[in-house]
Amino acid sequence: MQRRHVILGLSLAAAALASPLTAGIAHAQDAYPSKPIRLIVPFPPGGTTDIVGRLFADKLSQELGQTVVIENKAGAGGSIGSAQVASAEPDGYLLGIATVSTHGINPAIYPNLPFDAEKDFTPISNLAAVPNVMTTNPKVGVKTIGEFVELAKKNPGKFAYASAGNGSVSHMMGELFKISSGTDLMHVPYRGVGPALNDTLAGQVDVLFDNLPSSLPHIQAGKLVAMAVASNKRVAALPDVPTFAEAGFAPVNDSSWFGLIGPANLPKPVLEKLHAAVVKVSADPALMSRLESLGASPVANTPEEYAQQISAEIAKNKRIAKEANVKID
Known part of the structure; x- marks a missing residue:
């Protein structure tokens, strides 16, 4: 009997300690975002990736109520910036732009990438298709x-x-x-x-x-x-x-694409809030008009659809690389 009281007491104590922690995490996710978000563009300023990234960053800042700050981290075909996203804390405050190059071609031709394009990221949404x-x-x-x-x-x-x-x-x-x-x-x-x-x-x-x-x-x-x-x-x-x-x-006939990603294991409430924001801003007439002037169009697919798109792109480029004997050491 005494042993049962001890176990019960320990269980109640553990619950008392866990509840504030769990509540704190839940509150932090509900309050997201409560500070500026960094958005890694893995290529230099001025290119299509940078243009699309800045266009969406501006609209997402308005929708989320926090500034989305662009950081250009170019190098190694986009791998340096992508690796920074992969290694970030999965709290939603450091995100990245993924492209056909970074998440479709590089995994197919580079043998020693510092990340796994399918496992080390949370796909949020394909933002835009560019012919x-x-x-x-x-x-x-x-x-x-x-x-x-x-x-x-x-x-x-x-x-x-x-x-x-x-x-x-x-x-x-x-x-x-x-x-x-x-x-x-x-x-x-x-x-x-x-x-x-x-x-x-x-x-x-x-x-x-x-x-x-x-x-x-x-x-x-x-x-x-x-x-x-x-x-x-x-x-x-x-x-x-x-x-x-x-x-x-x-x-x-495949277009290029430019999508929004986070580190692996992005919390579901954060992922849902980011995806909802992408869907909403993608319907903004000013954004649609600007994309159209580039010959592009918004996509705003689901995280699951975007994950499938990334996997399909890797598989396609592996086939091309094998048949054309494309190798990058």
Whole structure:
């Protein structure tokens, strides 16, 4: 009898100690966010990732009632910034932007990443889909993708395509196009899309695979010829340019995406609050208009859908890397 009283007393004491702690954690999650949120953009300022990140940071700040502060942590193809998110405390005060590069391509081609793209993060939502585009320099002398494929097949190895670097989105897109079209194009990697774009404009290389926002002004000015866009529908700014699916190259038709992630084990109340905020701001007319001007569109899918999207992207790029023999040591 005495032993039962002792056990009961210990249980009550433990409950008394645990209750304030549990209540404190619950209150902290209910009150989230109670201070500024840091948002890691794993690439330099000025690129598409930075533009999308800043656009959503501004709207999320208004919706959440706390400032969302952008921090650019570039390097190693986005891996440095992504690793910082993976190692952060899972309290919702340090988040990151994930891209096709950081969470689709890098896990498929780099053998020693400092994180596991599927296990070390909490996917919150895909924020925006941005079309990719294939362009040629006007001197190539073709107007359609069909004409280019026919010309390239007659002249194997003659034409070169520029990319933003080995293992970049544009590199993997170029290799996938080669596989899908049965063409033999030479890959010329650059240190970023800027110099790749400049040399394509100058005619030093014939073809460029790129995110649409950086190439669009040059297409509209007639300095580049758009062959096809990777998008689920035609782009309003380029109504006469087919999607890759329409042109018969459906495997190349995936847009780039830019999503919101946190460290693994983000508390459910925090995750739900962040996801609800993304859904709400994605319907904001000003945000939608700005995205449309970039040829982009909001996505705002569920955490589960975004997790599936990341896994599918990794699997796809593993297949491309194997078939095209893409390796990054």
